[in-house]
Amino acid sequence: MSAASSTTKPAVRIRAVKGSKRGAGRRPRVELETKTLPSQARSRNTFDAILQIAGEVLADKGADDFSINAVSQRSGLSPPAFYRYFPNKYALLKAMAERLMEAEDNAALSAMSRNELPRREADLIAELHGVLSDLVTAMASFPGSVQILRALRAKQEMRHIQLASTARIAPRRSERLRSIFPAADPDRLRRGARLGVETANIISQLIVEAAHTEAAGSTEAVIAEAAVMLGRYYWQLGGSKVVEGRKKREARKG
Numbered sequence: 396m397s398a399a400s401s402t403t404k405p406a407v408r409i410r411a412v413k414g415s416k417r418g419a420g421r422r423p424r425v426e427l428e429t430k431t432l433p434s435q436a437r438s439r440n441t442f443d444a445i446l447q448i449a450g451e452v453l454a455d456k457g458a459d460d461f462s463i464n465a466v467s468q469r470s471g472l473s474p475p476a477f478y479r480y481f482p483n484k485y486a487l488l489k490a491m492a493e494r495l496m497e498a499e500d501n502a503a504l505s506a507m508s509r510n511e512l513p514r515r516e517a518d519l520i521a522e523l524h525g526v527l528s529d530l531v532t533a534m535a536s537f538p539g540s541v542q543i544l545r546a547l548r549a550k551q552e553m554r555h556i557q558l559a560s561t562a563r564i565a566p567r568r569s570e571r572l573r574s575i576f577p578a579a580d581p582d583r584l585r586r587g588a589r590l591g592v593e594t595a596n597i598i599s600q601l602i603v604e605a606a607h608t609e610a611a612g613s614t615e616a617v618i619a620e621a622a623v624m625l626g627r628y629y630w631q632l633g634g635s636k637v638v639e640g641r642k643k644r645e646a647r648k649g
Contacts, residue, residue, distance in 0.1 A: 450538025520626030576633025
């Protein structure tokens, strides 16, 4: 979510009409859009501080007791300062979720790009180990990440935030696989990249939410096993013979 725009987003309101069959039994959708995004440095700092403190409050109190008033009391800002940007606590939660996904995306892309193109299965596994480690670190260090992740799963209205994150990362993973395996089926690589990114997200969330310890042991053990699982999947997806053949051709040229 960029803070560079000062445009006001139109509020989306869908109301159930009383007495009509069409609206019977339906709850009105909650407004989730930020009212306005800050353009000046001071406003951006205030906006960022609100999200930071809101994450801390969410982590301390949990989703049930999370509220604008609780964030206001912690920050020392007046409620109107919050309502200038957010119509309700759900819009604030959505903005936090978008920031969390942005942090995850940046961590994954940075870890992916800092390595040379893998030439062996072991190199690919090592790269994926780094991606998973950085992804877990970015998620775990984000204030309120556990509660945000649970909200993304529980609230259908927020599901698109995580889907958008996957849609940003999967093409980059697909491009990298195509560079490693230029002769492989691009459609298969595209599908595999999407599945791999979704799997990495799930594994990272299990670690951050400490849902892995009972069955799988330490965080490092889970990351190591997950890297092997994904690395071997990608390797057979592209076909190791392709890379081996390229290595032989390069050796002959040298």
